[in-house]
Amino acid sequence: MSAFFSSIFGFEGILLGTIVPFLFVLTVVVFVHEMGHYLVGRWCGIGVQAFSIGFGPELFGFNDRRGTRWKLSAIPLGGYVKFVGDMSVTSSPDAEGEKNLSPEERRIAFHTQPVWKRAATVFAGPAFNFLLTIAVFAVMFAAYGRDVREPMVAQVNPGSPAASAGFQPGDRFVSINGRQIETFDDVRRIVSGRAGDTLTFVMLRDGKDVTLTATPQIVEQQDALGNVMKVGVIGVVNDEQLGQPRHIDYGPVEAIGAAVSQTGHIIAATGQFLKRFVVGREDKCQLGGPVRIADMAGKAAKAGFEWLVQLVAMLSVGIGILNLLPIPPLDGGHLVFYGYEAVFRRPVPERMMEAVYRTGMFLVLAFMAFVFWNDLFGC
Template sequence: MTDIAVPFLGLGNFLIGTIVPFLFVLTVVVFVHEMGHYLVGRWCGIGVRAFSIGFGPELLGFTDRRGTRWRLSAIPLGGYVKFVGDVGAASQPDAEGLDELSDEERNVAFHTQPVWKRAATVFAGPLFNFLLTIVVFAVMFAMFGRYVSEPIVAEVRPDSPAAQAGIEPGDRFVSVNGVRVETFTDVQRLVSGRAGDPLTFVLERDGRQVEAVATPEATEQTDALGNTIKIGLIGVVNNEELGQRRMVEYSPLEAVGAGIEETGSVIARTGQFLKRLVAGREDRCQLGGPVKIADMAGKAAGLGFEWLVQLVALLSVGIGILNLLPIPPLDGGHLAFYALEAVLRRPVPSQVVEVVYRAGMLVVLVFMAFVFWNDLFGC
């Protein structure tokens, strides 16, 4: 009996410890993204056929009084809002279907709306992802505050980039590459994503400012969730005495400001990572798909609910940025077409749209295959 029970116990632990946190994280991020499309679309007077969390066969659903079908579908790797006049979940115009719509339906069809309404509806998805991250960070700061340390060097590692650049113990960082810093964490953020890039540091030493140029070295570290990551380091250390580590508490308004600032910092670092990745200067193993996200969600849940919520915030930013890439069928691809339409004062020819959509879909599929390969075999 025990030999039979053990595998089932292991399966139960896997479901509760990994699959449930994964579904929680992904569902929240996808729901907020699609709700952005839905709410702004409704505000613009656009009719909605369906709102789905997941793809494929419907598991659960109901139809509201406006005729919108709300669905929970079988494949929990995304979602969609299908507007009146859409041929499918990618919001492509259904030319034949538009001709068959009644006059009332044509008035609320997505593709008959002014370009600004379509653009606002599409942009709302990523925007809501960013707003979700701001809300999460703001709540976390309001509830828990955060620890900060003065940006002062306590120790310089021998033969490190900092030592070679002439940085000394007792130096206080003023700016990194022209960006002013207030805490030691600010310095770490500006340095960690720039391995191999010469950075200019302005430091305060004995009442005067000095300048040093150091190139961060790529170093493998293990993060709080057990992932092996590569970050840039220059080889300086802070400590309790010089750093004067302290807790900063926030009022609700201050927490919102800090949440906006933190979200902007995450967006900037993510954008910088993607640019370096395209240029071949980042480790492809830093990219992960559903398997890696599920693993991270399980580990985050094991550390506590607040870690899981922080993962929601970080994933939400990533989803928002990826969706703004100018690649059909992503939101950024739609926005690129709407921008062309606004400039040309007429819709882009349907033949061109079709060709670009097919090419974009191929790019998306290749990217998905790439991250799956990274998850399972590549790293």
């Protein structure tokens, strides 16, 4: 019996080993996202009725002095900010309810605000996700620095794309598709997401630039947490002799700059992946939902708190990008509507908005079903 309780409640058990880290990661990311909506909305003078972490029935909460209900809800897979005048958590206008608003409520209602205030409030959620990632990386760089290697080729694997392209030991990467290379990590970052794409490499060889073309091939690799990933490689190896590994320490300002750059790389890589996925050039098993995130959170927690914090940063970027997709009821869908309103000086026709909302909701639900299927049965 003691062994049973140890497996359930011990760190290796599902409760503390997986569920608690998962809830920590998701709650931090969701809280920051919704706090972005809340803070900018309040700054714009918009009234807030509710701030919820989670959906569904309220577990507990309280009212602040402004009348906002802060609550924790039963389904911990998201959250929302409900502004005055909203019909639902998607910030759809409540035409019937708006008739019953008092003059004071009408003044602070979301849909009575200028379009720029509504757009700023909606954009703030994803923006805060990006800022969270920058903050995490800045702290990590300031605290631990970073190890880098020179972008040198020490070995070319026989039969690899690099061997076919004419790469040679001693070559130094100068640029890939016009992007300058400073470290060997830059090479990995660019090549890993471009399997099947023909890339142009400028290499420094015997003091002269040599232009080579190679097409990365897909291989399975394990990341630091043991997750199997399919990435692109060209088949070159870097070693300590030519790579000359060194440690970089960052001051506060330098750490922020490096964090902004790192976040930008992740955003670009995620955007590249989504474009390739849509046209069928990425493996569907690369996408996961809550079950996979929970598994990754458990592995990160076992590896150490700093790994869990890095997972928060990575997930925060992903949530920010997904929310900017131009699909209602996501934030990006609202921004498309506000862009239309700003250009044509009138809101999107109600019938069109309803039709687009229904289509968008179907796509979002279909995507959620897809990643759940991947988590449980598909991969």
